[in-house]
Amino acid sequence: MSTASFHSLGCRLNQTEVASLAGAFQDKGYDVVEWGEPADVVVINTCSVTERGEAACRSAIRQALRRQPEAFVVVTGCYAQVGLEALRAIDGIDMIVGTEYKNKFTSFIDKPRKLKEPVVLHSNLIDDGDFEVPGTGLYHTTRANLKVQDGCDFFCSFCIIPFTRGRERSRDLTDLLREARELAARGYQELVLTGVNIGRYHQAGTSFADMIRKLEEIEELKRIRITSIEPTTIERSLVEHMARSDKLCDYLHIPIQSAQAPVLERMNRRYTPEEFKEFIDFVAATVPDIGLGTDIIVGFPGETDAMFEETYRYLEALPFAYFHVFSYSKRYGTKAARLDGHVGPDVIKARSQALRELSVAKRRAFASRYLGQDVEVLFEQQQDPSGLWTGLTSNYLRVGVVSSEPLRNTFRRVTLHEVTDELALGAIAARTTESSLTPA
Numbered sequence: 001m002s003t004a005s006f007h008s009l010g011c012r013l014n015q016t017e018v019a020s021l022a023g024a025f026q027d028k029g030y031d032v033v034e035w036g037e038p039a040d041v042v043v044i045n046t047c048s049v050t051e052r053g054e055a056a057c058r059s060a061i062r063q064a065l066r067r068q069p070e071a072f073v074v075v076t077g078c079y080a081q082v083g084l085e086a087l088r089a090i091d092g093i094d095m096i097v098g099t100e101y102k103n104k105f106t107s108f109i110d111k112p113r114k115l116k117e118p119v120v121l122h123s124n125l126i127d128d129g130d131f132e133v134p135g136t137g138l139y140h141t142t143r144a145n146l147k148v149q150d151g152c153d154f155f156c157s158f159c160i161i162p163f164t165r166g167r168e169r170s171r172d173l174t175d176l177l178r179e180a181r182e183l184a185a186r187g188y189q190e191l192v193l194t195g196v197n198i199g200r201y202h203q204a205g206t207s208f209a210d211m212i213r214k215l216e217e218i219e220e221l222k223r224i225r226i227t228s229i230e231p232t233t234i235e236r237s238l239v240e241h242m243a244r245s246d247k248l249c250d251y252l253h254i255p256i257q258s259a260q261a262p263v264l265e266r267m268n269r270r271y272t273p274e275e276f277k278e279f280i281d282f283v284a285a286t287v288p289d290i291g292l293g294t295d296i297i298v299g300f301p302g303e304t305d306a307m308f309e310e311t312y313r314y315l316e317a318l319p320f321a322y323f324h325v326f327s328y329s330k331r332y333g334t335k336a337a338r339l340d341g342h343v344g345p346d347v348i349k350a351r352s353q354a355l356r357e358l359s360v361a362k363r364r365a366f367a368s369r370y371l372g373q374d375v376e377v378l379f380e381q382q383q384d385p386s387g388l389w390t391g392l393t394s395n396y397l398r399v400g401v402v403s404s405e406p407l408r409n410t411f412r413r414v415t416l417h418e419v420t421d422e423l424a425l426g427a428i429a430a431r432t433t434e435s436s437l438t439p440a
């Protein structure tokens with residue numbers, strides 16, 4: 001039997017796509033092996049979001065070529081779309097697959113042999129129609145991702161994604177529901193919706209909120225989680241639905257990127273700090289237990305010390321449970337790289353550190369609200385060597401318990417008694433729903 005292995009760099013969407021490609025290869029009769037094990041076909045899904053990310057991709061490709069000189073090596077993903085010439089210069093790649101062909105290339109591979117020159121499947125014109133994914137995702141985790149959307153039309157000035165992934169498009173609803181049912185039947189009780197700008201999902205009259213309601217009808221599915229979603233794309237009625245739903249997780253990650261109006265304007269974002277705050281206040285009032293996260297870019301061109309101080313106070317006051325802090329770095333090919341007012345690296349480092357410390361304090365404060373209370377946890381894995389079982393609540397608290405029971409993929413109520421920087425620690429309170437299903 002032929003073997004195939006897969007590696008993903010970058011974002012959750014890339015991981016989702018690799019899981020789907022692995023599923024497609026398995027359907028073609030391949031044995032999917034761990035990354036690093038000898039394989040006949042090696043697929044690397046690349047990232048191009050920063051120049052450092054691209055360097056990491058080149059290094060991963062070279063390492064794979066060194067370790068497995070006989071393997072048929074496929075390079076796909078964002079870097080394959082915008083870094084074609086750099087990839088052509090790496091000897092040994094057999095296939096370079098741009099965005100347009102990512103969902104289709106598996107059908108072109110049959111009895112692959114090492115080639116002298118790479119086959120290049122690439123187009124600058126990326127189809128903006130609805131799409132289907134190549135296969136049902138193969139995951140080793142207890143949570144599975146579900147790709148619902150791709151591409152973006154927002155063109156934020158710092159972001160390369162609209163150029164690497166193309167214009168926004170939505171996944172065919174029938175294909176999406178088919179995969180969700182298959183994943184649920186395999187034992188995945190929580191699905192995480194992924195895409196680039198998922199709130200823009202729209203397919204044949206079905207909105208993002210409609211699609212979620214259809215997913216909720218799948219009986220075996222117990223949780224549906226929205227990950228990163230643009231603030232201007234969330235319907236208020238969806239937030240109200242979240243408050244009522246027992247399946248849609250009380251969780252949203254809403255990137256703010258900056259809390260300063262002039263910077264937001266230079267970023268080409270579509271809201272003011274006041275509008276963002278008003279929306280967050282509405283969300284927190286509507287879903288009181290919600291776990292809220294955000295992304296913030298530190299040191300964007302034009303960000304002064306005074307602006308940073310104001311940003312710090314603004315974020316401190318909002319009900320976020322955590323932030324992801326990104327230090328701005330120039331990305332060629334973006335409008336932001338050509339702006340004036342670039343901030344020095346030492347200043348960016350100090351500002352980022354201050355916000356990361358604030359995020360840790362926020363995380364602890366959020367978790368501490370639940371001390372002494374029972375929370376429902378879907379357990380995922382046992383950590384090595386501590387033996388601590390960890391899992392997530394609906395509102396994204398990561399909870400740890402010591403237990404001799406096999407907790408993987410089971411729901412348990414846990415009484416919380418301590419909070420660390422990363423975890424809320426507790427003890428099993430009482431047996432609740434227990435899954436008899438085991439994800440592959």
Ligand code: SF4
Pocket residue numbers: 152153154155156159160161162196197230
């Ligand atoms: S919304 Fe902005 S940051 Fe997000 S993918 Fe689109 S252009 Fe990039």
